[in-house]
Structures are given as structure tokens and as C-alpha cells.
Amino acid sequence: MIAVAARNAADIAERGTPCSLRMRAWFEGSIKALLWSLTCFTVVTTAAIISVLAYETYGFFTIQNHPEVSVWSFFVGTEWSPLLGAQPMFGVLPLVAGTLLVTTIAGIVALPIGLMTAVYLSEYAPARRRTVLKAVLEILAGVPTVVYGFFALTFITPYLLQPLSNSFGAYNAMSAGIAVGIMILPIVCSLCEDALRAVPQSLRDGAYALGSTKFDVSAKVVVPAGLSGVIAAFLLALTRAIGETMIVALAAGGLAQLTANPTAQVQTMTAYMVQIFLGDAPAAGIEYKSSYAVAFTLFLITFFLTWIGALVLRRYREEYE
Amino acid sequence: MMSGRAIATSRRLLKNRLFLYGCLAGTSIAILVLCVLMISIAIEGWSSVSWHFLDSFASRKPAQAGIKAPLMGSVWVCVICALVAIPMGIGTAIYLEEFAKHSRIKRLIQLNISNLSGVPSIVYGILALAAFVRFFGISSSDDHWSIGDSESFFYLHFPFGPSVLAGGLTLALVILPIMIIASQEAFRSVPQSLRQGALALGSTQWQVIWRVSLPAALPTIMTGAILAMSRAIGEAAPLLVIGGFLLVFHTPTNLMSDFTVLPLQIFNWAGRPQGEFHKLAAAAILVQLVVLLVFNSAAIILRHKLQKPLQS
Amino acid sequence: MSQPSALVPSMDPLTTTTPPPQRAEETRPASVAPPSAISMRGFNSWYGTNQVLHALDLEIAPRQVCGFIGPSGCGKSTLLRWINRMNDTIPGARAEGTLSLHGIDLLDKTLDVVDLRRRVGMVFQKPNPFPKSIFDNVAFGPRLHRVYSRTDLEELVEQSLRASALWNEVKDRLDSSALGLSGGQQQRLCIARAVAIGPEMLLMDEPCSALDPRSTASIEELIRELRASYTIVIVTHNMQQASRVSDATAFFYEGRLIESGPTDILFTNPKNRQTEDYVSGRFG
Numbered sequence: 001m002i003a004v005a006a007r008n009a010a011d012i013a014e015r016g017t018p019c020s021l022r023m024r025a026w027f028e029g030s031i032k033a034l035l036w037s038l039t040c041f042t043v044v045t046t047a048a049i050i051s052v053l054a055y056e057t058y059g060f061f062t063i064q065n066h067p068e069v070s071v072w073s074f075f076v077g078t079e080w081s082p083l084l085g086a087q088p089m090f091g092v093l094p095l096v097a098g099t100l101l102v103t104t105i106a107g108i109v110a111l112p113i114g115l116m117t118a119v120y121l122s123e124y125a126p127a128r129r130r131t132v133l134k135a136v137l138e139i140l141a142g143v144p145t146v147v148y149g150f151f152a153l154t155f156i157t158p159y160l161l162q163p164l165s166n167s168f169g170a171y172n173a174m175s176a177g178i179a180v181g182i183m184i185l186p187i188v189c190s191l192c193e194d195a196l197r198a199v200p201q202s203l204r205d206g207a208y209a210l211g212s213t214k215f216d217v218s219a220k221v222v223v224p225a226g227l228s229g230v231i232a233a234f235l236l237a238l239t240r241a242i243g244e245t246m247i248v249a250l251a252a253g254g255l256a257q258l259t260a261n262p263t264a265q266v267q268t269m270t271a272y273m274v275q276i277f278l279g280d281a282p283a284a285g286i287e288y289k290s291s292y293a294v295a296f297t298l299f300l301i302t303f304f305l306t307w308i309g310a311l312v313l314r315r316y317r318e319e320y321e
Numbered sequence: 322m323m324s325g326r327a328i329a330t331s332r333r334l335l336k337n338r339l340f341l342y343g344c345l346a347g348t349s350i351a352i353l354v355l356c357v358l359m360i361s362i363a364i365e366g367w368s369s370v371s372w373h374f375l376d377s378f379a380s381r382k383p384a385q386a387g388i389k390a391p392l393m394g395s396v397w398v399c400v401i402c403a404l405v406a407i408p409m410g411i412g413t414a415i416y417l418e419e420f421a422k423h424s425r426i427k428r429l430i431q432l433n434i435s436n437l438s439g440v441p442s443i444v445y446g447i448l449a450l451a452a453f454v455r456f457f458g459i460s461s462s463d464d465h466w467s468i469g470d471s472e473s474f475f476y477l478h479f480p481f482g483p484s485v486l487a488g489g490l491t492l493a494l495v496i497l498p499i500m501i502i503a504s505q506e507a508f509r510s511v512p513q514s515l516r517q518g519a520l521a522l523g524s525t526q527w528q529v530i531w532r533v534s535l536p537a538a539l540p541t542i543m544t545g546a547i548l549a550m551s552r553a554i555g556e557a558a559p560l561l562v563i564g565g566f567l568l569v570f571h572t573p574t575n576l577m578s579d580f581t582v583l584p585l586q587i588f589n590w591a592g593r594p595q596g597e598f599h600k601l602a603a604a605a606i607l608v609q610l611v612v613l614l615v616f617n618s619a620a621i622i623l624r625h626k627l628q629k630p631l632q633s
Numbered sequence: 634m635s636q637p638s639a640l641v642p643s644m645d646p647l648t649t650t651t652p653p654p655q656r657a658e659e660t661r662p663a664s665v666a667p668p669s670a671i672s673m674r675g676f677n678s679w680y681g682t683n684q685v686l687h688a689l690d691l692e693i694a695p696r697q698v699c700g701f702i703g704p705s706g707c708g709k710s711t712l713l714r715w716i717n718r719m720n721d722t723i724p725g726a727r728a729e730g731t732l733s734l735h736g737i738d739l740l741d742k743t744l745d746v747v748d749l750r751r752r753v754g755m756v757f758q759k760p761n762p763f764p765k766s767i768f769d770n771v772a773f774g775p776r777l778h779r780v781y782s783r784t785d786l787e788e789l790v791e792q793s794l795r796a797s798a799l800w801n802e803v804k805d806r807l808d809s810s811a812l813g814l815s816g817g818q819q820q821r822l823c824i825a826r827a828v829a830i831g832p833e834m835l836l837m838d839e840p841c842s843a844l845d846p847r848s849t850a851s852i853e854e855l856i857r858e859l860r861a862s863y864t865i866v867i868v869t870h871n872m873q874q875a876s877r878v879s880d881a882t883a884f885f886y887e888g889r890l891i892e893s894g895p896t897d898i899l900f901t902n903p904k905n906r907q908t909e910d911y912v913s914g915r916f917g
């Protein structure tokens with residue numbers, strides 16, 4: 001009975017029309033080549049970004065008849081006033097300081113809250129609440145940054161900050177920093193949660209078996225064990241904060257100044273680029289070219305941070321996989 | 322004789338409780354922020370949302386202004402972006418997860434992709450400005466050559482200039498790394514035993530991918546794609562750099578049309594000092610958030626479908 | 634790749650024939666017992682630098698069930714995966730010596746492994762049906778390299794399911810997902826899937842170790858029936874199972890073939906101490 005069926009199956013299997021073998025090899029080969037070239041495209045993208053930025057930055061530094069532009073004065077100059085006055089100044093530090101100030105405020109807002117939320121999600125929250133919270137975070141992550149900029153400008157500054165102190169102007173670093181913090185909160189949270197959940201359950205069980213409270217387990221076992229993942233999450237989130245554009249363009253103001261005062265208006269690197277690309281600066285002009293030098297600086301900073309973050313992340317993946 | 326131990330224990334329990342409250346507070350902040358954001362924008366923008374608002378072009382008079390051009394611009398740009406970035410992302414992920422052998426080169430490419438995902442979007446705008454809008458200056462705008470004329474739907478000219486095509490490609494650059502990483506995770510979650518089973522039946526490598534891995538990974542990939550697209554739909558900075566026009570009075574008709582997108586229109590209105598324009602910005606944000614919620618619900622529904630296991 | 638017999642100084646008298654020529658069936662000397670389906674001489678295998686199989690000499694007769702037994706980690710699965718070259722997917726896996734299927738050199742680098750795997754079906758330890766319908770699972774293999782008419786395909790699926798004793802249970806729900814079947818049914822579906830490509834040989838790697846006793850019994854029954862149609866190699870941990878289903882048995886220990894022969898002799902009257910200890914359950 002079964003033997004008959006098996007023989008029938010073998011007979012019918014022979015009946016089909018074979019597909020061409022040569023075609024098959026050719027097809028496999030070309031698909032693989034196509035996919036390989038797609039993969040190479042990612043490398044080409046990086047190369048293209050670096051070449052374009054390097055080329056234009058070189059153009060900026062070698063521009064004729066502008067003694068104020070030199071690599072040295074660019075990186076250590078403390079005054080950035082490309083559009084003002086007879087004598088433009090190109091010292092990038094005020095822009096870097098503006099970016100740093102906003103990023104610092106964002107970090108102070110987002111990192112502790114993000115980590116706390118992640119601990120809650122991975123250690124405390126029941127499954128249902130977890131799904132709901134993750135959905136909320138996902139929505140927050142999807143809100144366009146220009147919306148956060150609008151929120152900073154029309155809500156955070158007039159309704160939260162100005163009632164506290166009248167030294168806050170309409171544009172200030174604080175509101176932009178808080179909004180950027182809200183923007184990176186979901187990133188911090190979900191990356192930290194991934195790191196904490198990767199900590200093996202056996203470590204937790206061991207600690208509970210010794211009579212630890214949930215606080216002991218979370219703060220003294222889980223977070224330290226997932227520390228490299230948490231650090232990587234922080235780095236990646238801060239990178240996003242540094243590169244954030246629309247929030248600072250709307251809420252932080254347009255005055256490049258070297259200050260650590262959160263009530264003051266500051267200009268970040270990205271906000272300067274927006275100002276230039278939005279305006280009618282002539283494409284051959286020095287102001288226009290300076291934005292490429294700023295962009296290159298920004299690119300190097302973020303590339304470096306992401307790279308470190310990826311290395312740390314790889315380290316922690318290796319620990320537990 | 323209240324022992325030191327008992328005191329220590331009660332202190333530990335107190336700490337434990339405080340910590341839980343701290344965590345709860347942190348978590349509530351996230352929810353609170355979302356609520357405040359939605360409510361404040363809804364209050365400000367609700368009165369301006371109307372059919373007229375959706376169906377008219379920008380105007381200097383706030384009462385007559387609408388978002389027809391940015392709305393259609395967003396649709397065009399996002400469709401182009403999806404058509405380019407999703408297949409490319411999946412293809413790259415397939416190569417990396419199914420074909421590439423473990424090697425130094427693969428590790429470097431992987432590192433490069435994660436670095437690309439951290440590059441600020443405005444920098445992609447600069448690349449796109451050079452590459453798509455100007456073709457690296459190879460042909461100047463005077464002697465550009467073209468296919469069809471500006472009336473025909475297939476009109477193309479080279480370089481692309483600040484057109485919807487350039488805009489879509491720009492956004493594709495921005496979300497490509499996100500798309501690749503999401504797809505890679507999807508392929509990694511397909512059980513190895515399924516691939517083994519297909520191989521043992523005489524599948525070639527591509528047949529394994531096409532008939533087993535890809536179908537099994539597809540729901541996860543689509544979830545990732547939706548989230549990536551919700552990022553693309555909200556991007557303004559790179560489009561601003563390539564010269565997405567802030568004031569456009571027509572909807573795109575072909576790939577070479579001028580365009581603006583919703584986030585850029587919001588930026589434009591939000592940046593003006595008059596309160597009437599802020600109301601318009603809030604109304605446009607409401608529209609944008611509705612689109613976002615639709616996207617996110619789609620992702621959530623897909624994920625629910627995903628609960629079906631791949632393996633018993 | 635295949636070395637002449639210099640590497641193999643003394644061989645079991647039973648298996649000492651002329652080194653296998655290219656087409657064993659055609660040139661076989663009339664005096665010798667039926668030709669082997671599988672024959673290996675001085676077969677060694679490595680994962681990277683770690684040698685896991687040492688100088689194996691073994692013949693597997695066609696249309697029989699051959700059981701591989703031995704403690705876990707002794708290399709049974711590795712050997713099995715060389716027969717359909719699934720080891721090609723493991724980086725660093727390599728083999729030397731002679732391994733042939735009806736005289737075809739299985740270690741040939743230019744061998745079309747896709748074709749080989751259509752001649753040698755495989756069933757895995759854990760049932761691994763695809764997340765598709767029952768019909769599509771069985772039709773998966775046939776559709777890979779041949780084009781069938783709809784009626785042929787339906788007929789093929791039916792016959793394959795009958796051959797794996799599953800037809801009566803699933804004939805009314807061919808379009809429902811294979812993941813809804815019980816473990817034993819899933820494993821029989823995997824057997825049907827292998828049968829549908831029309832193989833001459835079936836490899837089974839501990840096919841029952843993830844199943845409950847009743848499903849195990851039904852699979853064992855099926856294996857005994859299928860022996861009339863296929864050469865079957867089954868790896869098993871379970872001594873009773875080996876004695877129930879296999880005609881010949883080979884005992885491996887730490888990558889070496891310790892003893893092989895007809896099952897009843899190997900179990901009742903082993904020549905080797907280690908074999909005796911193992912089959913009587915004294916170690917392993």
C-alpha cells in the first residue's frame with residue numbers, strides 16, 4: 001500500500017518538465033551580482049558624502065582674497081559672524097558650543113528618564129502595559145521633528161519657561177534642548193530596553209535567590225550587566241541630538257554666540273546650515289561655502305560618535321550571544 | 322531591641338518602593354508629553370482644519386491658505402522614496418544575511434551601515450544636492466538634456482534639479498540604512514531550520530531566499546518599512562537643503578515638478594511671527610499627525626499578524 | 634580528492650572489493666553481494682582543524698534501513714550530512730577519503746549538489762514544515778526544478794501523503810497551514826515532502842527525538858514500510874528504536890566506526906567490548 005504510493009509518487013515526479021540547468025546557474029549568478037552591487041552602494045554613499053564635503057570644504061579654505069579664512073582660525077576662532085559687518089569672522093567654536101549646549105540639555109532631560117522608563121519596561125511592566133507603552137514610544141519616535149520645534153516655540157517657551165523666569169527670550173537654548181530631549185527619549189528608551197532585556201535571566205534569578213529586592217536587582221545587577229549597551233544607546237541618541245536640525249532652526253534662535261547660558265539664544269551647526277541654504281547666499285560666495293565646512297565638522301563629530309557607539313554595541317552583543 | 326538588621330531591611334524596602342515610583346514617574350512623563358503635545362496642538366489648530374484648508378494652495382492671507390501643494394508633494398516624494406528605498410534595503414539585507422560569508426569586509430560594511438544610520442539627515446541633503454540636483458556639476462543647467470517636454474508625464478531632465486524625483490531620492494538615502502538594518506533583523510529571525518529544510522529538498526540558494534526566507538521575513542520587514550516611511554514623511558531638513566520650494570502653487574504633474582512637503586510648509590508657517598500662521602502650522606501638524614497615526618496603526622496591526630509563529 | 638586504498642591497509646573482509654569504479658552497477662563482479670548504495674573508504678572529516686570523523690570504512694546496502702547509533706557528539710549527524718552534502722553550508726567543514734552513492738563520488742567539488750539533494754531526501758530532528766499550506770509544503774520540492782500540470786501536481790501530493798500515511802488525516806484540509814498539525818503529523822509531512830521529489834534514499838536524523846511515544850510508534854511503522862522503496866539511513870539515540878527499525882546497524886564512538894553489521898547480530902552478539910557496553914546500556 002505505502003510502497004505502491006511511493007512508487008507512484010516517484011513515477012509522477014519524473015513526469016514534470018525540467019527547468020533549464022544552465023539558465024538556473026546564470027540566474028543565480030546575476031541575482032547575486034545585483035544584490036552585491038546594492039550592498040556596495042552603501043559604501044559608495046559614504047565615500048560620496050566624504051568626497052563632496054571634503055571637496056567643498058577645500059574650496060572654502062582656499063578661497064581667494066579672504067585672509068580671515070584659515071584652517072587654524074576656523075577651528076579655534078571664537079567668533080562666527082559670516083553675514084555681519086565688513087569683516088566676516090569664521091571661527092566655528094560658537095556653533096559647536098551652541099550644538100553642545102542644546103545637546104547637553106537634551107541629554108539631561110532624556111537620558112535619566114529614558115533609562116528609568118527602560119528599566120520599568122524591562123523589569124516591572126506587565127506584558128499588556130508594556131505593549132501599550134511601546135506603542136506610545138513608537139508614536140513619539142515618529143513625530144516629525146519640525147512638530148517638536150513648533151511645540152518648543154509655541155508651548156515650552158511661553159507656557160513652561162517664561163513663567164519661571166523672564167530672562168527667557170522668544171528663542172532660547174533651553175526650549176530647543178528640552179524639545180530635542182523629548183525627540184530622543186524614545187530612542188534612548190528602546191535601545192536601553194534592548195540592552196537590559198539582553199541580560200540573561202539567570203543573573204536576575206541568582207540575585208533574587210540571595211533575597212534582593214527588585215531595586216537591588218535592577219540597579220545593581222541588570223543595569224551594570226547591560227552597561228555597555230546602555231552607553232551605546234546614550235551615544236547613539238546624543239548623535240541624533242547633535243544632528244537634529246528643524247527643532248533648533250525654529251526654537252534656538254539665530255545668533256551664534258559662545259555661551260553656556262540656557263536662557264540665551266544660540267545657533268547650532270545645523271541651524272546655520274539651514275540659514276544659509278534657505279537664504280539667497282550666492283552659491284560661489286564665502287558664506288555659502290562656509291556651510292560646507294560646518295557640515296564637514298558636523299559629519300566628522302557624528303560619524304565618530306556613531307562609530308564608537310557601534311563598537312560598544314558590538315562588544316555587548318558578543319558578551320551575551 | 323530593634324535589631325540593626327530590621328532597620329536595614331525596612332530601608333531597603335523603602336528604597337525599593339521609591340525606585341519603583343521613580344520609574345513610574347519617568348514612564349508617565351513620556352505619556353504626559355505625548356498628551357500635552359497632542360492637546361496643545363489640537364487646541365491651536367483645530368479651528369483651521371477644513372476642506373478648504375486641504376484643498377487650496379498657500380497664500381499670503383492666512384484665511385485663504387491651504388496645504389494642497391505640500392500634501393500632494395509629500396505623497397509624490399514618499400511614493401518615490403518607498404519605491405527606491407524599500408527594494409534596495411531588502412536587497413542589501415538579503416545579500417548581507419543570506420549570501421555574504423563572515424569576513425572582515427562584511428564586518429566593515431556592517432559598521433559602515435550603522436554609521437550611515439547615524440549621519441544627520443541634513444548631511445544627506447548636501448550629498449543629494451551635489452548628486453541628484455546638480456550631477457556633481459558635470460552638466461551645467463544651460464546645456465542639460467531631457468526626455469519629453471515639461472507637459473508630458475514622463476518628462477525627465479538631467480540633472481534633476483530641485484524636483485520631486487530628487488526629493489524622493491534624497492529621502493531614500495536618509496532611510497536606506499534604517500531599512501537595511503530592519504530587514505536584516507527580519508531575516509535573522511527566520512529559523513535556520515526552515516532554510517535547511519528547503520536546501521535539503523534541492524533548492525538553490527536563491528530559491529531558499531525567494532520561497533522560504535523572504536516570505537517568512539516579509540511581515541517583519543513591512544513593519545520596519547512602515548516605521549522607516551513614517552520617518553521619511555516627517556523629514557524636512559534634507560529637502561530644505563536641496564531646495565524644496567517653500568511656496569508652491571501647483572501640485573506635481575511629473576517627476577520633474579517643483580514641490581514642497583508638509584513638514585517644510587509647517588516650518589515655513591511656524592517660523593513666521595504672526596499668530597494666524599501658527600494656527601495654520603498647527604492645523605497642518607494635525608493633518609501630519611493623523612497620517613502618522615495611520616502609519617503606526619498599520620505597523621501595530623502587522624505586528625499582531627506576526628504573532629503567528631514561523632515554527633511550531 | 635579520493636585516495637587509493639593505500640590509506641586503508643586492512644579492511645573488513647566483507648567489504649573488501651575492488652575500489653568502487655565510476656558506475657558500480659555496470660561493472661560489478663558477479664560474485665559479490667548486491668552493490669552498496671553508499672560506500673565509504675578511509676573517510677575523514679573536519680570542522681576547521683577539529684577532526685570529527687576518522688578513517689571510516691562502511692558499506693550501506695540498498696533498500697534497507699541502516700541505523701547509526703552512538704553517544705551524542707560522536708559524529709553521526711556529520712556523516713549523514715555528508716551524504717547529501719548539507720555540510721557545504723557549514724563554513725570550515727571538509728572531508729577526505731572516498732564516499733560514493735551508487736558509484737558517484739560525493740566529495741567531488743564539481744558535483745551538482747542540488748541534483749544530489751533531489752536524489753537523497755532528508756528528515757530532520759525537529760519537524761520543520763514551512764509556514765505554508767499542507768499542499769504547498771508537499772509540492773515545494775517538485776516545484777523547484779520541474780514544471781507540472783495541475784493534475785499531476787495534485788496526484789503527486791496525494792501519493793506522497795499516502796506514502797507517508799498522512800493522507801487520510803489531512804485530505805480534507807490540504808489548504809490549511811501545516812503549522813496546525815501535531816508534532817507527529819508534521820514529521821510525517823516532512824517525510825511526504827521528501828518523498829515527493831522522488832528520491833532513492835532517505836536520511837533521517839533522530840526523526841523521533843522530538844515526538845511523543847505514540848507519534849514515534851507511527852513513524853517507526855512508516856519507516857519499516859518505506860524500506861521497500863528507499864534506502865534509509867536513520868540516526869537514533871534510542872537503542873530499542875534501532876533494534877526495531879533497522880536491518881543493519883553501525884556503532885560509532887568518538888568519530889570512529891567501532892562495529893557494523895546486521896542489527897540482530899550487533900545487538901545480541903557484538904564482537905567488540907565497547908559495542909556490548911553501549912547496546913546493553915552500560916554507558917552513553
Ligand SMILES: Nc1ncnc2c1ncn2[C@@H]1O[C@H](COP(=O)(O)OP(=O)(O)O)[C@@H](O)[C@H]1O
Nearest residue numbers: 680685703704705706707708709710711712723
Ligand atoms: N557546525 C559545527 N561546527 C563545528 N563543530 C561541529 C559542528 N557541528 C558538530 N560539530 C562537532 O562535531 C562533532 C560531531 O557532532 P555531530 O555530528 O553533531 O554528533 P552527533 O550527531 O553524533 O551527536 C561534535 O564534537 C560537535 O561538537
Ligand SMILES: [Mg+2]
Nearest residue numbers: 709710711838
Ligand atoms: Mg546529531
